[in-house]
Amino acid sequence: MSMLILDDDPDVGLAAKLLLQRRLPPTCPVRLLQRPAELAAALEAEPVELLLLDMNFLPGRTDGAQGLALLEQLLRRGAAAPVVIVMTAYAEVNLAVAALKAGAFDFITKPWDNARLVATVAAALASRRPAQAAANASALLGEARPMQELRALIQSVAPTEANVLVLGEMGSGKELVARELHLQSARAAGTFLAVDLGALAESTLESELFGHKRGSFTDARSERPGRFQAAAGGTLFLDEVANLPLASQAKLLTALERREVTPLGADQPQAIDVRIVSATNLDEAALFDPQRFRADLLYRLNTIVLRVPPLRERREDVPLLCQHYLSQYAAQYAKPPRHCSEAALAALRAHDWHGNVRALRHACERAVILAQGDRYEYADFGLRAGPAPASLEPAPAQHLTLHQRERAALDEALRQAQGNISQAARLLGLSRAALYRRMEKHEL
Numbered sequence: 554m555s556m557l558i559l560d561d562d563p564d565v566g567l568a569a570k571l572l573l574q575r576r577l578p579p580t581c582p583v584r585l586l587q588r589p590a591e592l593a594a595a596l597e598a599e600p601v602e603l604l605l606l607d608m609n610f611l612p613g614r615t616d617g618a619q620g621l622a623l624l625e626q627l628l629r630r631g632a633a634a635p636v637v638i639v640m641t642a643y644a645e646v647n648l649a650v651a652a653l654k655a656g657a658f659d660f661i662t663k664p665w666d667n668a669r670l671v672a673t674v675a676a677a678l679a680s681r682r683p684a685q686a687a688a689n690a691s692a693l694l695g696e697a698r699p700m701q702e703l704r705a706l707i708q709s710v711a712p713t714e715a716n717v718l719v720l721g722e723m724g725s726g727k728e729l730v731a732r733e734l735h736l737q738s739a740r741a742a743g744t745f746l747a748v749d750l751g752a753l754a755e756s757t758l759e760s761e762l763f764g765h766k767r768g769s770f771t772d773a774r775s776e777r778p779g780r781f782q783a784a785a786g787g788t789l790f791l792d793e794v795a796n797l798p799l800a801s802q803a804k805l806l807t808a809l810e811r812r813e814v815t816p817l818g819a820d821q822p823q824a825i826d827v828r829i830v831s832a833t834n835l836d837e838a839a840l841f842d843p844q845r846f847r848a849d850l851l852y853r854l855n856t857i858v859l860r861v862p863p864l865r866e867r868r869e870d871v872p873l874l875c876q877h878y879l880s881q882y883a884a885q886y887a888k889p890p891r892h893c894s895e896a897a898l899a900a901l902r903a904h905d906w907h908g909n910v911r912a913l914r915h916a917c918e919r920a921v922i923l924a925q926g927d928r929y930e931y932a933d934f935g936l937r938a939g940p941a942p943a944s945l946e947p948a949p950a951q952h953l954t955l956h957q958r959e960r961a962a963l964d965e966a967l968r969q970a971q972g973n974i975s976q977a978a979r980l981l982g983l984s985r986a987a988l989y990r991r992m993e994k995h996e997l
């Protein structure tokens with residue numbers, strides 16, 4: 554896998570390449586291209602995970618038409634398309650919004666802010682796996698009664714404009730439910746934009762959500778639309794909504810009440826046209842704690858509440874989900890199709906599935922990669938039975954194994970973040986998906 558930068562200015566390309574090579578892990582080599590005509594061959598030569606795409610290549614042109622055409626052409630490749638971040642030398646808000654609507658992951662204005670460029674690229678790379686997965690998958694699978702009821706509710710709620718709050722444990726399928734609501738709504742042709750509110754730094758939250766004008770704060774070198782504007786005509790999915798600090802909750806409430814947002818530094822509010830679906834894995838009792846979440850905001854968000862059942866409450870769906878993900882990964886890794894032994898299926902059904910469908914999905918991926926026999930056996934899934942190991946005895950750091958150190962770092966980050974997964978991931982410098990994998994490994 555590699556990353557491409559396509560920019561007609563070799564100095565700009567080189568500056569971005571040097572910066573990214575210095576700041577990102579060395580697992581993703583960065584290549585430079587100068588001409589759009591080189592792109593097709595470069596994509597054929599080897600799989601490309603991410604493309605940083607300039608929008609103007611012809612002298613004197615600033616309308617970005619060539620960049621947009623390239624973007625649309627690329628995205629027709631479907632799941633094989635790289636994730637695209639567009640760059641524009643001009644503070645062209647309309648162009649940036651058009652690129653986002655066409656399917657770009659995000660945009661950067663030149664001259665860029667180094668930290669922002671690195672963060673945007675890291676977020677795009679982290680999004681790559683779920684994006685691929687979403688392309689391969691995935692309807693909301695499950696035939697158990699609670700899933701049938703959930704699907705019926707989605708069907709009746711989706712066509713309305715009602716705000717929906719999706720509740721459920723981590724990895725249970727809340728985002729999938731939100732996508733399903735979007736797809737079955739009149740907004741299906743518009744954008745589905747997910748924002749992880751737990752992952753946004755408090756200082757930039759307002760500008761990310763509502764946008765900012767040029768010069769509204771020190772780093773605001775150009776105008777930038779917020780997520781509310783970028784999702785116009787579509788659905789805005791506010792993930793981990795309970796992680797929003799109380800001060801920001803007030804601002805979100807005002808935006809929802811007035812149906813308008815005021816970008817930082819702007820005089821005039823802008824009307825918003827989004828359907829709001831939000832989600833949290835906080836249980837309802839905690840959500841109704843006014844120290845944590847404003848009741849008036851909660852009542853705005855929870856016109857309709859959908860509850861996604863944890864997997865242990867619908868164990869009859871385990872075989873079907875395993876079958877789905879085992880065959881998906883077998884195709885992806887070019888492995889022969891195999892079935893689970895009866896004993897493996899029984900053990901998988903009995904597993905506690907603390908991380909829900911996400912954990913099951915990862916376990917299936919492991920089994921496909923590791924299994925040697927004609928059938929999948931329980932051991933192939935790399936699941937550990939029984940409770941998590943007791944927390945570490947205090948011991949001199951040099952006596953800890955790498956595994957123990959990792960476990961201790963996870964414990965410490967989760968403790969500091971008070972269980973807030975996005976925040977813990979940020980403390981550890983991991984994506985949320987990477988943190989979940991490690992939590993599963995340590996049965997946390």
Ligand SMILES: Nc1ncnc2c1ncn2[C@@H]1O[C@H](COP(=O)(O)OP(=O)(O)OP(=O)(O)O)[C@@H](O)[C@H]1O
Pocket residue numbers: 686690691692693694695721722723724725726727728729730792834910911914
């Ligand atoms: N019913 C389902 N059928 C098929 N796949 C599912 C189902 N539920 C969840 N998944 C898969 O499990 C993974 C986690 O799902 P998703 O991201 O929707 O969960 P979540 O509840 O939003 O997680 P988090 O709490 O981390 O935000 C995804 O890969 C998704 O495709």
